[in-house]
Amino acid sequence: MSTAIQEKIEALTRELNEYNYQYYVLANSLISDYDFDQKLKELEALEAQYPAYRDPNSPTQKVGGDITQKFTTVKHRWPMMSLGNTYNEQELRDFDERVRKVVGDQVEYVCELKFDGLSISITYENGLLKQAVTRGDGTQGDEVTNNVRTIRSVPHRLKQGQYPDVFEIRGEIFMHRKAFERLNQQREENGEQVYANPRNFASGTIKLQDPKEVAKRPLDCFLYFLYADNRNKLFESHWDSLQAVKNWGFQVCEHTKLCQSMDEVWNFINYWDEARHKLSYEIDGIVIKVNDYAQQEELGFTAKSPRWAISYKFKAERAETVLKKITYQVGRTGAVTPVANLEPVLLAGTTVKRASLHNANEIARLDLHEGDTVYVEKGGEIIPKIVGINTEKRVQGSSPISYPTTCPECGEILVRQEGEAVHYCPNEDGCKPQIVGKLQHFIGRKMMDIQGMGDETIVTFYKLGLLRKISDIYTLKEHIEELKQLERFGEKSIDNMLKGIEQSKAKPFEKVLFGLGIRHVGETIAKKLAQHFKNIDNLTTANIEEIAAVQDIGGRIAESVFDYLHNNEHIVEIEKLKTAGLNFAIEEIEVVMAGDSLNGKTFLISGVFADFSREELAQLIESHGGKMVSSISTKLNYLVAGDKMGPSKLTKAEKLNIPIISDQELLQLIQ
Template identity: 55%
Template sequence: MTTEEQINQLRKELREHNYNYYVLDTSVISDFEFDQKLKQLQELEAAHPQYYDPNSPTIRVGGQVTKNFETVPHTYRMYSLDNSYSKEDLEDWEKRIKKMVDGKVEYTCELKYDGASMSLTYENGKLLRAVTRGDGFQGDDVTTNVKTIRSVPLQLKGDFPALFEIRGEIVLPFDGFTKMNAERVEAGEEPYRNPRNTASGSLKLQDSSEVAKRPLECLLYSLKGEKLPIKTQFESLIKAREWGFKVPEVAKLAQNIDEVLDFVNYWDKHRHELPYETDGVVIKVNDLHQQEELGYTAKAPRWAMAYKFKAEQVSTVLNEITYQVGRTGAITPVANLQPVELAGTIVKRASLHNADQIAKLDIREGDTVYVEKGGEIIPKIIGVDFTQRDPESEPTTYRTTCPECDTTLVRTEGEAQHYCPNSEGCPPQIIGRIQHFISRKAMDIEGLGAETVALLVVNGLINNYADLYELTTAQVIPLERMAEKSAENLVLGIEASKQIPFERVLFALGIRYVGETVAKKLARHYKSIDAIAEASEESLVSVDEIGERIAQSVVQFFASEENRTIIQRLKYYGVQLEISAEKLANQTTKLTGNTFVVSGVFSKVSRTELKKLIEDNGGKVSGSISAKTSYVVAGENMGPSKRIKAEGLGVPIINEDDFLEMIAS
């Protein structure tokens, strides 16, 4: 046997043993024998570097150091999930689904593991890239660290597609977590607080050999790609397991919501027997064609729902109520608590939301309060233990002036929150607006973080986000913790932000109620900041999904002379304040005034591309047929009830070719 054949044979054997042990949970050789074979392979590879393979089993031991984790856009957005907490929530969800899709609806029930979300890309059966969830649109490339996780296959088995992504959670099993903490305590170090945060933090360690020492696992649950050889979610789990992925066996197919609830109730009682942290169940419409029909809201898939187990609850003392000022001037009361452990973390603060919530629960300083984590993430006070209340305590009087600038607070009729109206002179508002401007979903300025923004404002170097574009390296270097190289990177990052597209710039401006989705709609409709600035309330309300509250806020923003001056400065510095000529070239008004419903499977363009073509040509995409629908674009497998409804309302039904001809003419 040649050296190359020997190396390949060892790699093949080690991959198979790794799969048996970490995925199938069986073993045919001892740990000692495995380590000996691995050592033999390491020696052969070191002596013969010409046979290097980036996906060799020896990569598992780590050793590479990553100084900076590159930000990578997701090919397929990683959405959040909507949450439910009761049978009624799930029944309401099912009603919405059945209005939009035809035929019987089955559900796949899977446990919701509490780890760090991960997207893995495979090309020709080899791990190409591992990217964290990030903000859902882009994440950090942590491939080197993920390759050390033994349940992540580096080379797939069987009939896998040529290119696809698979999503899952990187978790730290309880046994491994306990062992790690025992070692830390023995070494005189602070123990880690919970498995989830430890798993997440492990992925950003610079030395991959340190990651390799941690007993992380990767549990997979979702395939993404074009023309994958699967028709249902449940089938995708079976296929992924065959290809070599660790896919939990507990998933179950449910025929109705009652069977879903049987699954939920069983695991609510038995979840503590699991080797991993879990905080609920994820229910998905099983049929992938029905998933496509249902589509997405701005934040979550319509075809999936997370059912959250009842949150852990503790009681502690509320020491003091303080008040925070947000970037829009909104005042948030905060409960400062006697520190207490809750769901694996120490909780010291909880939001009290607004004056109405304080009055409704009659919350007072000195009270013993019940605290839980909403969805096991954000702590909230859910009640007061009145048996522990001091008889001398006084009801809480909500403050009347801003805690930062002492301006008298205002509360608009119909609004829950109080506001500080001093938008131009209140420090947290000034800092908050700039922090929003530079954030990842907005201008994403490399080298500039929230703390540095605060330093720049406090040191008088900037007072609004337009000032950023006049900063020099010399001005920035004297700041605390700022070296010459980091100052240069900051200035270069600001310069690079001039290429950020218009819709993200519009979102970055921080106009109240104008989130990412609204910014995209306004940018697509008006094409430039000047057109939006001159738009009337009446004009704005006519734009799809723009209501009165948003319209009033936009008009109010551009009525400010200071805001107009800042925008003129941004324009002068070269920030993108209109849709680029290249993008405009692909947009027309051919379909303006028309609403389309897309249904079925298409051969020439994907459903996503078809929807984009409708919007790029001025049309609107709707999820359901109504009297306002202009056309139904029907592909193969269009549901009979949709066809009947369209015909009953006299809505024209066109095919893929008819539509493509419509926009080509």
């Protein structure tokens, strides 16, 4: 009896999942809605009576949960970094050469299709789906667990397997072309706004607040990367982990391939450049990852992306249209960016009216004339760009485009720093878009996240003369009566804004540093500077060489930081912000000292260790008075070397006569 019931449940599950696939993916209705609902009810009843036989991917489990009033922001345990892009074979082979210089010639690559969707990170505990978080800004994202539970290809409960108690799996949520076309047609018939492409539809769907509405839309998901504590002890390579997660019940793209050489990689790319048009979903390139986990660790990361992976983007779609005129935008850093205004043209599913021209060099390279017929492409950028001119259609007697010599906003003479392609307006304290842009940057979500203030509020306050500098934000409470006279700015709005301003004073030093808007200092750089120098005074007294020595900083950023902190007006501004109560020092986390045997010694860890993770070794060193450094130099006392350490580090350490020790020798040093 029990065997017959189990077989009935399995048969209904397979049948209903096939109907779902045919309907949602292939837009092919094989059964009436009534008959489908009757079969679904039959399956629900059987599963309720015999829950042990319920399939984790049963169609009854994808119906949604309670309405989400507001998405919770969750910090990623492992940052969701973006990948560096390349568009030609030579750049790809340059990547391969950089990899081999660090880890040697024994390199394998895993090639994966680059899905045009929404990145997601899903956490499982004891085989159960616990939490799903969007990519967000890479550091933190929105929790969309209830919505992700509705996706038919995402298991709620894993099959039996040797998986970790807790792990994260990364993937891409997307929508198949046929489903997108069908749903867009429905929206058009209902008089609703249609989506430009499947990616936007998928992204918009996952942010709906009602999971039951999400469940009605046919989202799909491929999973492609595993994170777990001590992952290297479970698997030696990315490829091994992919085979395992498939057995656990995850949907992994069948077209992923393990390649032994860059020639194999290039053949894979060429094949899918043509074959992609036969897929039921959109891809825009190929992702290439170093397979070996130890080699991935050895290669490490830049400020924005892993050094062990790269994205090859297929050639973008191109359209031809007419250049109407060029306008110039001034950003918050004073950079003047030319923008091409075009005759509207359809490109990659969207109507394009504007395109980026980047800088004066680009205009000169294109030999752009007024009224030219231009070729526009949509590549990896959100904004399309002009890539060429149809000179056969050039208007006779048309004049070449001349880049302005003065700021289009304030009339100040533009400057161009040596080695840079961008023109800047130096009038940062008197040029409206720079002032407004800096203020809007400061209150932004990734910076000070001041609730109750928005970009329009900043513009209004600027026009009234209430805001000219960042420190003016913290004196707005002195202008309450003036604020009350403003239209659409009631007492409650003012209270919320002042409360948001007060709460921003608790933001950490790295957020304040990022919020200041120093040229070339993004979120990651601000964090590195804050962690290294601890407070603004140490950073201010550091010279350019000392700033440049911080990992991932370099000379150009160091000069920008140094110049900013030695500008008299900025010095005064920082003092005002200090007085207002903002944090200009990090909150030191007390390290519990276990001993002082490594006092005054510096260490760098490289390779893989059988008994310890790198983090555990670093913690051990610091708890005994040692200091961790990020690169090999004459200041390094010991290189702690494990298995599969990169040859370049070994060569450099030997050249500088730096002692190379094992983890066991480190323990002896401590003892």
